[in-house]
Amino acid sequence: MTGATVALLDSMDAVARIERARAEARQRRRLATWGYGALFIGLVLLSAWVSDFSPATLAAGLPRIGEYFSLILPDLRADRLFADSETEGSLAYWMYRLDEWAWLLFETANMAAMATLGASAVAALLAFPAARTVSPSPWLAAAVRRFLEICRTVPEIVFALIFVWAFGVGAFAGILAIAIHSAGALGKLFAEVVENADLRPVDGVVASGGTWVQAMRFGVLPQVLPNFASYALLRFEINVRAASVIGFVGAGGIGQELYKVISFNYYEEVSAILVLIILVVAAIDLASERVRLGLIGAAR
Template sequence: MNNDFTRYYLDIRRKQKRETLLWSLGLVVLYLGAGTLAEFNLYTVWISLPHFFDYLAQIIPVLHWQVLFADVHTKGSLHYWGYRLPIQLPLIWDTVQMALAATMISVLAASVLAFLAAANTNTPAALRLIIRTSVAFLRTMPELAWAVMFVMAFGIGMFPGFLTLALHTVGSLTKMFYEALESASNQPVRGLRACGAGTLQCMRFGLWPQVKPIFLSYSFMRLEINFRLSTILGLVGAGGIGQELMTNIKLDQYDQISMTLLLIILVVAALDALSGTLRKWVVEGKK
C-alpha cells in the first residue's frame, strides 16, 4: 500500500514538474517574442534611465528658506508656488465630484447587468450574450475616443467627462462583477432552492452576501481610477483638473505642473485611505 502511494505521489510530482517546465518555457518564448515586437531593450533602458528624471527635475519648484513664507509676489516662496490654488482647488473638487457621480451610477448599473450576465443566475442565454457583447464594446472603446465624441456633441465641460467615465466604468465593472458571481459557491443557492426560494431570493440571500466585499473593492478601486482618468480627459476638454494640468504643460509652467500633480497625488491617497475605511466599515460592521 505504501509503495503504491509513493509511486502515485512521485508520478504526480513528475507531472507537475513537467507541466511547470513547459509553461515556463512557453511564457519565456512569449515574453521574448512580445519584447522583440515591442522593441524592448535592457541596454537602451539602462543608458536612457537617467534622462527619465530630467523632466521631474524641471518641475520641482525652486524654494528659498529666506523667503519661504513671503507674499505671493516673491519668487521662491510657498505663496508664489501656489498662487493658482484658488483656481486649482475648485477644479480638484469638481473632478472628485465628476468621478464620484460617474462611479456611483455605474456601480448601480453594473450590479444589475452583472446579475443578468452571470451564467449561474438562470438568465436566458440570448440576454447574457447581448449584455456581455454590449459591455465589451463599452470598455473596449478608449476613454479619449468617448471623450472626443461627447465633447463634439455636448461641448467643453464636465458633462462629457461624466458620460465618458460612466460608460467605460459600466463596461469594466460589469465584467468583473459577473465573473465574481460565477466564482461564488453554488451551495447556498441550491439550499435555498430546496427550501422553495425563488430566483430573486436566491440571488439576494445566496449570491449577494458572497460577492458584496468583492463588489465594494472593485467599486472603490474604480473610483480611484476614474479620478486619475479624469485628469487625462482634460486633454480633450472634458473638464476638471485635467484641463488645468494640460494647460500648464502646454505653457511650460513647470512650477504649476508640480503643484497640480501634488494635489492629484494627495487626493488619490485620501481616496485610497477613505475607501479602505468604508470597505472595512461596510463588510465588518462599525466598531
C-alpha cells in the same frame, strides 16, 4: 517460499512501482516547467522585439527623465518658504493659482462621483440577468456579459475622445466616458457576487408566488448589497485617477489644466498640480477605504 516472503516481495514490488510512478511524475513536471519557462521567455523576447524595447534605449532615456524632474521641482528657499505669493522661493509663489486648481480638483472628484454613481446603478441592474445562476435565460446572460465586456474593453480616453467630438469640450464628456467603462467593470464584479449568493431565499420567494424581479429584490439583493457598495467605492478611487487623465483630451477637470501646463512647459506648475492630485487622490483613497472596510465588517 513461504506466504510471508511472497507478501513481502509483493509489498516491495508495489513500493518500487509507486516510487517509479512518482519519479516519472516529477520528471514530467520538471519538463513541463522547463518547457513553459522557455515559452514564457520566448514570448517576453518577442514582445520586446515587437515593441522596440531595448536596455540601451532605456539607459539612454533614464537621464532625460531625471532632467525633466529636476526642471519641474520648485525652487523653494527656507528663508522665504512662508512668504507671500509675490516672493519667489515661497510655497505661496509655487501654488499661486491654488484657488483655480482646487476648483478643478473639486470638478474632477465630482466627475468621478457622478460617473461612479451612474455606473453603479446600471451595473446593479445588469448584474442579475448577467449572473448565470439566476438569469432568466442562458442567452440573456451571455448577451449581457458581452455588452459589459464591450463597455469595459474600450478605454475611458477613447470614449472621452468620442464624446468630446459629440458634446464638446467639458466635464460632461468625461462623466459619460468614465461611466460607460465603469459600468462594464462593475457589471462583471456585481454579476460574480450575485452568482455566489445563497439561492435558498430565492427558492422561498418563488415558492410563495413571487416573480423573478421580486426574487432578486428580496432573495438576492440584501445578500449582495454590502459587496456592491464596497466595489463601487473601490471603483470611485480608480475613477478619480481616470478623471485626472481624460482631461488631456478636453474632457474637463484638472487633467485639462495639467495638459496645458505640460504643453507650454510651465515646469513648476506641473509639479504643483501633480502634488495636489496626489494629495487629493490619497485623501479619497484613505476615506473610501475606511468606509469600504466598515461595510465589509458590517456584512460579516
